[in-house]
Every structure is written in C-alpha cells, then in structure tokens.
Amino acid sequence: xxxxxxxxxxxxxxxxxxxxxxxxxxxxxxxxxxxxxxxxxxxxxxxxxxxxxxxxxxxxxxxxxxxxxxxxxxxxxxxxxxxxxxxxxxxxxxxxxxxxxxxxxxxxxxxxxxxxxxxxxxxxxxxxxxxxxxxxxxxxxxxxxxxxxxxxxxxxxxxxxxxxxxxxxxxxxxxxxxxxxxxxxxxxxxxxxxxxxxxxxxxxxxxxxxxxxxxxxxxxxxxxxxxxxxx
Numbered sequence: 001x002x003x004x005x006x007x008x009x010x011x012x013x014x015x016x017x018x019x020x021x022x023x024x025x026x027x028x029x030x031x032x033x034x035x036x037x038x039x040x041x042x043x044x045x046x047x048x049x050x051x052x053x054x055x056x057x058x059x060x061x062x063x064x065x066x067x068x069x070x071x072x073x074x075x076x077x078x079x080x081x082x083x084x085x086x087x088x089x090x091x092x093x094x095x096x097x098x099x100x101x102x103x104x105x106x107x108x109x110x111x112x113x114x115x116x117x118x119x120x121x122x123x124x125x126x127x128x129x130x131x132x133x134x135x136x137x138x139x140x141x142x143x144x145x146x147x148x149x150x151x152x153x154x155x156x157x158x159x160x161x162x163x164x165x166x167x168x169x170x171x172x173x174x175x176x177x178x179x180x181x182x183x184x185x186x187x188x189x190x191x192x193x194x195x196x197x198x199x200x201x202x203x204x205x206x207x208x209x210x211x212x213x214x215x216x217x218x219x220x221x222x223x224x225x226x227x228x229x230x231x
Contacts, residue, residue, distance in 0.1 A: 015102030037066030042109030048161030
C-alpha cells in the first residue's frame with residue numbers, strides 16, 4: 001500500500017491547529033479519542049490514570065460529550081496542560097475524521113464493544129489503535145510484535161486503569177522506533193474490511209458447508225445401499 005509520512009505529518013499539524021495546540025513538537029505522539037463520555041466506553045479507566053498519563057511525552061485530543069464528570073475532567077486537564085490536553089465537547093463529524101487522520105494513536109478502552117468502527121477507520125488512516133480486548137475490538141486488532149513485525153495495534157484484557165496505562169506506555173515506547181512504527185502503520189492500512197472481503201469470506205463458509213453436506217449425503221447413500229443389499 002502506498003504510504004507517505006508527509007501526509008500524516010500534514011494531517012497532524014492541521015489537527016493540532018484545530019485544537020489550538022501551539023508550537024507542538026512534531027515528534028511527540030498524538031493520542032486521539034472520539035467517543036461518548038461514559039463508563040461503558042472506558043472513561044472510568046481513563047479518569048483513574050489521566051493525571052499520570054498527562055505527564056507522559058504525548059499530546060491528547062478528545063472529541064465527544066456525555067457524563068459531566070468526564071467532560072469536567074478534560075476541561076480541568078486542559079487548563080493544567082494547555083499544550084498537551086485539548087478537548088471539544090461536541091459532536092462534529094469533520095473534526096472526528098481529522099482526529100482519525102492526524103493522530104498517531106487512537107484510544108478505545110471500552111468495557112464492552114459489540115463491533116466498533118473507529119478502530120477500523122483508524123487503521124485505514126495509519127493511526128494505531130489502543131483498545132481493550134473485548135468484542136469487535138478484540139476481533140479486529142492484532143497485538144503488535146516488534147520482533148516479527150506483525151500486528152496492528154495494542155490491546156489489554158484486564159479492565160483496570162493500571163492495565164490501560166501500561167498498554168499506552170507500551171505504545172508510546174514503540175513509537176520511538178520510527179521504522180518499526182511505520183511497519184505497524186502499514187500493517188493496519190493494508191487490511192481489507194470491505195463488503196467484498198466479507199462476501200468472499202461468506203462464500204468460503206457456504207462452500208465448506210456445501211461440501212460437508214455433500215460428503216454426508218454421499219456417506220448416507222452408501223450406507224443405505226449396503227443395508228438394501230444386505231436385506
């Protein structure tokens with residue numbers, strides 16, 4: 001897949017301008033969140049670690065709305081870290097896609113998630129997902145292994161703030177190796193979540209079922225023939 005790091009850099013610069021983050025170091029990773037602010041989406045975990053995470057070498061941009069305590073948390077952190085934490089309490093599809101395109105990582109620590117689309121959007125944008133291993137998030141994200149160069153993101157199983165923080169730190173550490181990180185980005189961008197891919201997979205499933213049925217029918221016919229001959 002064709003990939004130009006200059007495109008990601010431009011999207012990142014534009015994103016930071018939209019959120020009013022000035023004079024940001026382009027080498028500092030940006031973590032994006034687009035979500036309803038609710039415990040089901042993992043914001044109870046985020047609230048447990050956010051004061052510590054804000055001291056890491058990263059920038060976080062957040063878009064969404066919901067439970068007031070989480071809105072107020074991000075507003076407080078923005079005042080404390082104006083060039084590191086920025087939040088827009090709103091629903092804005094255009095800004096949502098700017099976050100998907102301009103962030104380096106996308107955070108989805110959901111308690112449960114039947115499917116999830118934002119992690120799929122992120123993969124196509126070359127934005128690495130950090131997710132909890134649940135439902136569709138677990139199904140669509142393969143853990144990154146720097147030794148083999150395989151994987152598409154980072155994920156954790158235990159629903160705890162400490163597990164989330166450790167996983168974010170793992171991603172921040174991986175980001176420090178640009179060559180390895182670009183491999184990780186390309187892995188995600190090369191995945192095919194189109195309807196065509198789904199149709200081909202369904203076709204293979206139906207073909208296996210058809211063959212299994214034909215084989216079973218053949219065995220049944222052979223057994224009936226033997227019984228008839230014996231009778």
